[in-house]
Amino acid sequence: MILVAAVAYGWWVVAAHHRGARWPWWRTLSFLGALVLFGILQFGIVGxxxxxxxxxxxxxxxxxxxxxxxxxAFAAPLTLLRTGGPARLADAASAVMGSRPVRVLGNAIVSPLVALALFCVLLTPLSAAIRTSPVWAVAITVLVPMLGFGLLAPLTEAGSLRSSTFVTAEFLLAFVELMLDAIPGIVLRITGHVLDGATVMASGPGWFPSALRDQHLAGDLLWFIAEVADIPVLISLFVRWQRTDRREAHAVDALSDEEMAELTRAHLSRRG
Known part of the structure; x- marks a missing residue:
């Protein structure tokens, strides 16, 4: 997965350059950071x-x-695909981004509920079965990053159009997400018994914690990460709000005096 992603992204960057498009270096660096972090998670201590x-x-x-x-998401691979990738693949990606499931997932009303549902599984006995299953390990490796990208891509990719009112509502609801995401971590941290029922630790090095201490450490990490992870989402929503407000302002400026007067009369008649 790392090799395929690196080759594809690099190929599209070169193709975009040949077509006369300048691709920001920081986006390439962001994609490299995603691959490095993914590799660490697979082959490092947590893997x-x-x-x-x-x-x-x-x-x-x-x-x-x-x-x-x-x-x-900040590397904007879909935008790069439209710029330097194959036209057929770019059209397919645009169709997926424009589909109803992606549009539903890519707003701050649904994404907090998805994250909350995902991490609430850690509070159930199902967590132990998932954690110890090699099949689930592979599924998590592939599906969880795809789900996270599906939630973030509509916020960062070009071509996602929303009204300023909707974006403002998303921005306000993102603050609710700050509290919702932390709930599973808080529960893991403060509960005095092992929630998943796996009280017998597997044999390992001497520094392995007890089952309850292990759960508390997991709660601390999840609580911290869930809070910090909302910062780039808030930044993305703020940038999108600025972009939407600028687009709507340009649309209003382009109207003639007669069109503006007619629009005002139509608005006042609806309110009346």
Missing amino acids: VYDQTLRWAFVLRLALLFFAVPTFA
Whole structure:
């Protein structure tokens, strides 16, 4: 996955350059950061112990959901695909981005509920079965970053049009997300018993914590990451609000005096 992503992104950057388009260096660096972080999560300590340690599993899950998609979204791979990629693949990506499921996921009304539902699974006995399953480990590796990217891409990719009223509502609801995302982490941290029922720790190095301490560490990490991860979302919403407000202002400025008067009369008649 890392190799395919790196080759495809690099190929599209070169093609965009040949077509006369300048691609910002910081977007390429952001994509490189996503690949490096993904590799660390796969081959580092959390990738080695995620099936035996709760905190390693939670850290890997949270970073795959929040951090990796954030770096990838700011790299704007879909915009790059439209600029330097194959036309057929670009059209397919545009169709997916314009589909109803992606539009529903890509707003701050639904995304907090998706994140809350994902991490509430950690509070159930199902968490232990998922954590110890090799099949689920592969599914998490592939599907969780895709889900996170699907939530963030509409905020950062060009061509996502919203009214200023809707974007303002999204911005306000993003603050609610600051509290919602933290709920599973808080519950893991303050609960005095093991929630997933796996009280017997697998054999490992001497520094392995007890089952309850492991859960508390997982709660600390999830609580912290969930709060910090909302910062780039708020920044993206603010940038999109500025872009939407500027677009609507230009549309109003382009109206003639007669068109503006007619628009005002229509607005006043609706309110009356």
